[in-house]
Amino acid sequence: MNEALLETYQKAYRALDLFPLVKSEDIEKYRIDYGREVLVRVKSEINASMKDGKVIFTGHRGCGKSTLLKRLGIEMQGQHFVVFFSISDLVEPSAVSPINILYSIGLRLLSAATTANVPVPEDIKEELLGWLTKTQKQKTETVVKSEMGFGLDKLLQLATLKLQQEKAFRDEVETVFAKRVSDLVQRLDRLAAGIQTTIKKPVLVIIDDLDKLELGMAEALYSKNVKSLFSPKFRIVYTVPIAAIQEPKVMGALNSEGVVRPYLFPIAKFFPKDQTRNPQAKPLEKPFQAFLQILQKRIPEALIEPETACKMVLMSGGVMRELVRIARECCTEAMFQLEIDPDRTEVKIDDAVLQVALRNLRLDFARQITPDLYGVLVRVYQTQKQEDAADGGFVKLLHGLMVLEYENDRLWYDVHPIVVDLLRQEGLIE
Numbered sequence: 001m002n003e004a005l006l007e008t009y010q011k012a013y014r015a016l017d018l019f020p021l022v023k024s025e026d027i028e029k030y031r032i033d034y035g036r037e038v039l040v041r042v043k044s045e046i047n048a049s050m051k052d053g054k055v056i057f058t059g060h061r062g063c064g065k066s067t068l069l070k071r072l073g074i075e076m077q078g079q080h081f082v083v084f085f086s087i088s089d090l091v092e093p094s095a096v097s098p099i100n101i102l103y104s105i106g107l108r109l110l111s112a113a114t115t116a117n118v119p120v121p122e123d124i125k126e127e128l129l130g131w132l133t134k135t136q137k138q139k140t141e142t143v144v145k146s147e148m149g150f151g152l153d154k155l156l157q158l159a160t161l162k163l164q165q166e167k168a169f170r171d172e173v174e175t176v177f178a179k180r181v182s183d184l185v186q187r188l189d190r191l192a193a194g195i196q197t198t199i200k201k202p203v204l205v206i207i208d209d210l211d212k213l214e215l216g217m218a219e220a221l222y223s224k225n226v227k228s229l230f231s232p233k234f235r236i237v238y239t240v241p242i243a244a245i246q247e248p249k250v251m252g253a254l255n256s257e258g259v260v261r262p263y264l265f266p267i268a269k270f271f272p273k274d275q276t277r278n279p280q281a282k283p284l285e286k287p288f289q290a291f292l293q294i295l296q297k298r299i300p301e302a303l304i305e306p307e308t309a310c311k312m313v314l315m316s317g318g319v320m321r322e323l324v325r326i327a328r329e330c331c332t333e334a335m336f337q338l339e340i341d342p343d344r345t346e347v348k349i350d351d352a353v354l355q356v357a358l359r360n361l362r363l364d365f366a367r368q369i370t371p372d373l374y375g376v377l378v379r380v381y382q383t384q385k386q387e388d389a390a391d392g393g394f395v396k397l398l399h400g401l402m403v404l405e406y407e408n409d410r411l412w413y414d415v416h417p418i419v420v421d422l423l424r425q426e427g428l429i430e
Helices: 003-017 024-030 036-048 065-076 098-115 122-129 137-145 152-165 167-177 181-199 215-224 248-256 285-296 306-315 320-340 351-368 371-383 393-399 417-425
Strands: 054-059 081-086 203-208 235-241 403-407 411-415
Touching (some): 003 320, 036 054, 036 235, 054 065, 065 235, 081 098, 098 122, 098 167, 098 203, 122 152, 122 181, 152 167, 167 181, 181 203, 215 393, 285 306, 285 320, 306 351, 320 351, 371 411, 371 417, 393 403, 411 417
Parallel strands (some): 054 235, 081 203
Antiparallel strands (some): 403 411
């Protein structure tokens, strides 16, 4: 077996696994000139907003929001004390609630304040950390009050771990603050005020991955609880699923709290709407080249045929994560071919490898599409228009990346290119 070639594919595979980019060194190494306009608009909104302004950020899953938000945090550090975190690092998706979002903000603010040597009043520490178990509450309070010969950092780690892993702890958080959310928010505001006084910068909290919640949960979170989420008196960026903003109740709730419109990170559009069914159409140069750079920065030129790389880009539908998924599947197939046939010395990502990768991804989509959704997909393919979301089918397809949203002066929609192949296989379109 060509061990050196196998190791090269393994390295490329690992490079593709670095998505989204959240570490500064990875952003510097792999970033491309993509999404800058959206980043500047969000920065401008934050800087122009009131000191307690809230920004809603949305886009298709995998379009590059997390990487852009991390870049936003880095670029805002000159004007703000930035606290960036992913909600999925603190609370499992099925357990996210308004209270534990606010409690998570409290833990992250307390951790950041401690790291920055900002004095934190004892009552705030006790409110957030003074009851780490139901059965040992008094013992824990004593530990907190004695400034933790145990160490504040360790208590923060313990609280974070319990929030992540223990339903009993999350239930206790809910019980303690259910009728006194305002008390929790007051502690958060005092923490933020203390940071601002010491550091001389306003606080900016950026919460990633709320857009990855199950759709019904996200809709309930923003339509019924937005007032609580918006109550802290410092700047916060929240993420929301693109499918959730199709729900009038969600937009109505956001509008009532002063959000004129969410900021959308659009997916890349490779063709004008009127050229999407033209097999001779040439892709728009700027977004197409940006996506090729994603591959070029991760897969050595010697491992991939240039024409195949172009096809991979087009089959992504303009969604970054989909390009990464296709590329990883191609690397997996190439590694398989090397290992299954040890006498083989050369394997390159070509059209044959790509077809295997696309077949695997097509089957993944097929498992998610129930019979009643095929009709919706065909109509979207034919009309490129939004379907009535009353029965939830269109929204489900949008949330699952089977239908993609594009924008010119108007919104328009299309079926994911891999799903288009599936519709052809089923004989539903020509």
